[in-house]
Amino acid sequence: MTAKAQDTGAAGDDETRRDFLLLTTGVVGAAGAALSAWPFIDSMNPAADVLALSTTEVDLSPVEAGQSITVVWRGKPVFIRHRSEQEITAARAVDLSTLRDPVPDEDREIKPQWLVVVGICPHLGCIPLGQKPGQPRGEWGGWFCPCHGSQFDTSGRIRKGPSPTNLVVPPYQFTEDTSIRIG
Amino acid sequence: MSSSDNTHPLVKWIDERLPVFTFLNHELRDYPTPRNLNYWWSFGSIAGIVLVIMILTGVMLAMQYTAHVDYAFDSVERIMRDVNYGWLLRYLHVNGGSMFFIVIYIHLFRGLYFGSYKSPREILWGLGVIIFLLMMATAFMGYVLPWGQMSFWGATVITNLFSAIPLVGDSIVSWLWGGYSIDNPTLQRFYALHYLFPFLIFAVVFLHLVALHVSKSNNPLGIEAEGPQDSIPFHPYYTAKDFFGFGVFFLVFMGFVFYAPDFFGEPDNYIPANPLATPPHIVPEWYFLPFYAILRAVPDIEVFGYILITAKLAGVILMFGSILILFFLPWLDFSKVRSARFRPIFKQFFWIFFVDCLVLGWVGANPPEGFFVVLGRIGTAFYFAYFIIIIPLIAYFEKPRPLPESISAAVLGGKKGEDS
Known part of the structure; x- marks a missing residue:
């Protein structure tokens, strides 16, 4: 047992x-x-050589008020707009509670006349129109994305259409009074 | 059972060691097939021949193509101008893609109409949906390879869909790209995967056929074949019918290849890709249009003024959901009767659903403004309502017409079949 x-x-x-x-x-x-x-x-x-892509230096002195330029940073377009007084006032007069992605205009630039944003619609990655004269800029005078109709104001903030967020402000600094380094 | 037909000594010798001949006899010759299949049943084998043509032309094109952002566009132009019959191979491959989707859509709607997804064919149906998903991925990556404007921007829009995923979205997108934008690493991996996926499709097609040969074909009456009087051998009856179908199909296919090779294409794709300029109107290939319409249909979903789900995420969820819901169809439609011929209410809604898919395709081809936004939302709402609400309700309330006693009774009108 x-x-x-x-x-x-x-x-x-x-x-x-x-x-x-x-x-x-x-x-x-x-x-x-x-x-x-x-x-x-x-x-x-992303491989090391892709990661090692350098920063981009931009000389802003030839850009007159009201003009825009597009530069390439890490394979992406970056929009730089020399904003007029009017555009700055329009961007700052907005009631923040009406925005989808509420950020005051003051927090989106280092110097008020220079707006620097990545020129890629946060919705699905198209490049918005509005950099060249004659291109549609949407109801708020900023940019208009032709793919799915997102409209951005003079601060690059989303005002209408499917984009969930504002145009992204890349990291940059002023190296001189009229020149910046992005990245 | 008919290995006795293999009388040649060499055939016998091989068959006893590797029973390929028995297998072929069993699955392609004696294979009992319902005697009443109509031409809608030809599209499965047509899809099979298209897959073979796509792989064949694809392998030949791969010998000439260069997957590099600086050379891809030019290498495709070289195929068109300098390579012997390169124009033919490329137009067969390009139009073959469109044909593949036409054939698969007919095959899919045939399954929906005649209830081919119902027990015991749920897995057969699910494998079909997996093939469809793999096809979409393959077609999408293939469209990027010529590196034209639509290639580049189509890829940008579609890969950016993944950035809608909360928290990890951006990491996933840069993982897919291998960088910060669609660039050379993206092109190279898409090429590698575009070559790989057709073989995965081939494998799943094999499983699809194994599952088919277990439960056998459904048929227009939607009742099971019961005895030998309901079936005929696959060969020569359906081999002949399928070959006739191939002939008609090739007339249409070659009509496009030789007389309208760019009919399905976008002129913008003959402009080399430019990462700094978006074309004014990005449209995917025609076969993705209904899903593109669903993607763009939804607005932000708000609860008490807070955005719960952004339009982007909601669009992505719905777009993938519109295909994934097909997996659940066998259980959503619990009516015991398969064929729409005996389901008067279901039949009407089926055709409304069919038109809804066409309408969504039309919406997808147009810019998301005004009328098309409204139409896209109605179309999307109906698409999902059809599966989630309408189909279960019909299954519950509908009174189907009486089913015939058997296939042979219905099609032979009481006469005895020749080979019964």
């Missing part, structure tokens, strides 16, 4: 032990397999 009980006990222990080993090896194996996927996935992320 006792011997029999010991037997089954031993067998039971053995089974639990085997189950445990099977489970732990299984888990370790699965974790290893999952981790080994990372190099494959990460190889698709």
